[in-house]
Amino acid sequence: MSTVPALEIDDVSRIHGRGDAAVHALRGLSLRVAPGELVAVMGPSGSGKSTLLNLAGGLDQATAGRVRVQGEELGSLKQAALAQLRRRKVGYVFQDFNLIPSLTAEENVALPLELDAIRTRRAAAMARSVLDEVGLSGLYDRFPDDLSGGQQQRVAIARAVVGERCLILADEPTGALDSETGEQVLALLRARCDAGVAALLVTHEARYAGWADRVVFLRDGTVIDETAPLSADSLLAGT
């Protein structure tokens, strides 16, 4: 396993808007995620969790500080290179699944590969293989509308890990799922991390944070605490 951190965030700030309307989403935040590590991020609404994920995936630019993925600094990359990074190294999983409704499960998973100019047949084979891994064999040609919430999120995870991705960014991936399905999704995520992929998981729920190697607490754009996962009960007690 590589010793280079999958994600390094050094003293990053992000300010939205200008002047009186300026909002400080992140204030000098630093964080490292090693390969194979699953880090959970918790915090109240507006604490900067989603902004952190957007910066980590190169979807947004930091106002100050540095973000590196596998040692590559995102601030120096142009649009095309950032897009390539998202195709090859970073995978997203969103709360509301965010599958493209006009593409089948297989096509949704194959999309980053096809965008990377991999031939359709090979991309389809790779997508099927990952869909098999997440337990969706035989549902390749289903459109998102024909899948249950849990199945849709599995497709989203398959899309996030397909290819040689080293980092999964999951924004409340269980938010729209029942608890049993949520546990299954987290188990899948954990399995990918055990296979060497790093993951940053944003969640509100302590029981899901229990799957992580570390839990980072954010408030007002800064890390206020960083700890090994506690039991759900102690987390709920307000630690």
Place this chain on the structure above:
Amino acid sequence: MLSRWRPALRMAWRELRRRKVRTALTMLLVALPVAVGITASLVRHNTGWEGEQQARAIMGSADALVVVTPFEKIKVAFPYGDLQTKPATFTRGESGERLPVRRDRSSVTVEALLPEGSRVTPAPTFGDQAISSGGVAFVTFVDAADPMTAGLQGIEIGAGRAPARADEAAIPEPMADELGLLDASGSLQTDATLQLLNGQALRVVGLLKPQPYNAARIVASPRSVLNRHPGSTLLVDLPPMSRQSTRDVVSSLADAGVAMMPRDVILHPAAWNARVPPASPVDVASVAVGALVVMFGLIEVVLIVGSAFAVGARRQIRELGLLSASGGAPGDVRRVLLAQGLVLGAVAAVLGAAAGIGLFRAAIPLYESFTDRTVWTRDIDWASVVAVASLGALSGLLAALFPAWSISRLTPVAALSGRFPIRPGESAAHRPAFTLVGTGLLVLVISGLWMAREFAPKPNGDFTPKSPLPAAMGGLGLLLLVAGTVWSAPYVIRRVAALGRLLPLSGRFAFRDAARHRFRTAAAAIALMITAAGAVLTGFVVTSASAASAAGSALPPHSLLIYPRDTPRDAEQTRSLVSTVERVVGDVTVLNSYQAVGADAPRSQLIARSHRRGSAAGVAVVDEGLLSQLIGSHHTEALQTFRNGGVVTTERALVRDSTAPLLLDGARGRGDDQRWELPATAVTPPRKISGEFMRAWISEQTAANLGLRTRPYVSIALTSRPVTNEDLTRLAVYGIDARSEDPPDQNWRSISLSAIAAAGLLTALVVGMAVALSAAEGRSDLATLAAVGAGPWRRRSLGAMHGLFLGLVGSALGLAVSLPAGLALTQIDGLAGTAMPWLSLTATVVAVPLLGALAGWAVTPTKLSLVRRTA
């Protein structure tokens, strides 16, 4: 690179299938103009004077035309597609001159010279025949029952049968009606008989279909008793044969002194070494108008479809954000939207082409009834079909350009959150937009002035080719003006929306909402803008063309010009003429003109000659009413001069110091003419003046004071309704030779009304569509309003105010584009002033906002489902 289009095309195709209603609506907007364009192009292709139409007029449906010449042997050529013969054998005359060898035509049996299986029938010959009612009928001798003659001379039997026997005839229906040969049901009487002035009678066995002729007409068999000079030209049906075999037949017939022109010469002149007739000079004005219409049509389709695309693109914004999150670059986002434009444009173009071809087949009968012409072919000109369809497909791609570009500029975060953030500095973008508008206006003004000069009517005989540059410049100006207006639309929306603070709650909310979502509002407003501009420009084109037609017309509308027949005509003959005209066309006012001659010199001619050499004009004696019709009643000074015994003329060179010299030419022989110097006024008439009325006028009283006699000449009958070809045929039955310019005017009126109705329909369709699409985007706001207690009426009034806002901005921007463009571009008609399309201007200002409000009201649901409330 192509591999990156594959997912884009797949997503585009699936998205278009998923949003069926939106896709169908957008496709309709592309397919409809493609269908109309293809129909117009095919109708034009099949009705032009070339190929089959020309062949029909010359030889009906026959394979060849054969002429028996008086020469023993001839040479045949087909210059410009015509038949040309010259003798090939010669002899010496008594004085040694070279003479062609002749023979008796009747000695030739053409059938024997033709290939086996050929069939012949006489080609039409012509004559004229006085009929007992007083008219002179134009007679065509033709076997109208023979299929080979179908379409020749526009002859088609509409009822009854073709005349076959020597004493039979077919005549036009109005002529039969006028002669009392129809029964109460309008059918031909069984014993209908046409009495000729020479005492002969013909049995009328058929009625001719309406045709664009206004003469009394008789169609009779070649064996008719009236046919005293049978022709030597035949129509021939040949057995199927190759072009080379046909050449051999032409050659062998020429050796027997018989000329044959095969139909193939007209259809494929190049194969017969027949030179193509020289192209008529290009009418720059028509070509420029055509190019501008195509250009504006393309802009209109692109902007309307582009607006619909913009709405669709905004609704896919999260999916496109997801594409970015999955590693798609801005180019991939662009490709998805461009692929949608490409697929939609291509499918719509194919559907539009199919509809256009179907519409063409349905339109031909309409064209035939409209023009009284038969269209003999239904050829599909695939080149023009492909060209128009390609333009349609291109318009789909162009329509997707701007939405694709603008959405690909969004950051992935903005796209994923479904927001369209306004970038800093975007509010200042109106400055370059207004610079573009100003430049467009300036270019239009210059081109308008240039065109007014270039296309102004020139003195007779000046055929200097017109420059196409001012028209091209006008097109460029229009393009810049449209681009600038589109660019400035969000700024204008913000400004207009500020007026909303003066309105009650619904208006205030709707106007503010429009300003808040001004880029979304702009898409709908731009669709309305270009449609309103299209309607106003259509009005400009129709009004200007109508004014140009009226200015080019030499007769007042609803009038007949009656040529002299009985000269001298006494009062009784005049009364009889008036009563006949009144019986045919209803109440008339007859205004007369007279020729002035010397009391003892009936061949003399009164003319006005300028003090300097070179300018002269014939002088007619006219009623004051006729003079008012010719020069317009607003020339009060001229009418006063006329009443006071002076001359009124259109030739300014004839008038010096308010007098003009008159001369009775040929009164007493050379050098002894009578001369007068009369008070004179020169005028500029409102329209052309028919040559029969000359260019200078005096009253009957003035003529009498000069000691001149007058004799009736042409008259004008002012009618209470438009004069038709049927009226002219009926008058011809009585020998009244008349002309009117009403029939084309009637056609023009129908075309104008159709164009205005089509523009109105398109405007209503686009207003409804744009308002509905825009309202659909604001539906979640309505759900929020419903949740806080806004009732259905309040929600509907909000929808109506939103529609009103779109209509107001759309019509204002539309006028900003179309008024200067219309004023400048119609200068190409070369009219003295500009004909304003008040009807379409008023309709645009009033109807577009009202339609918008109505559509906004109608598309706002009174009940919101739970799904919609939570949407």
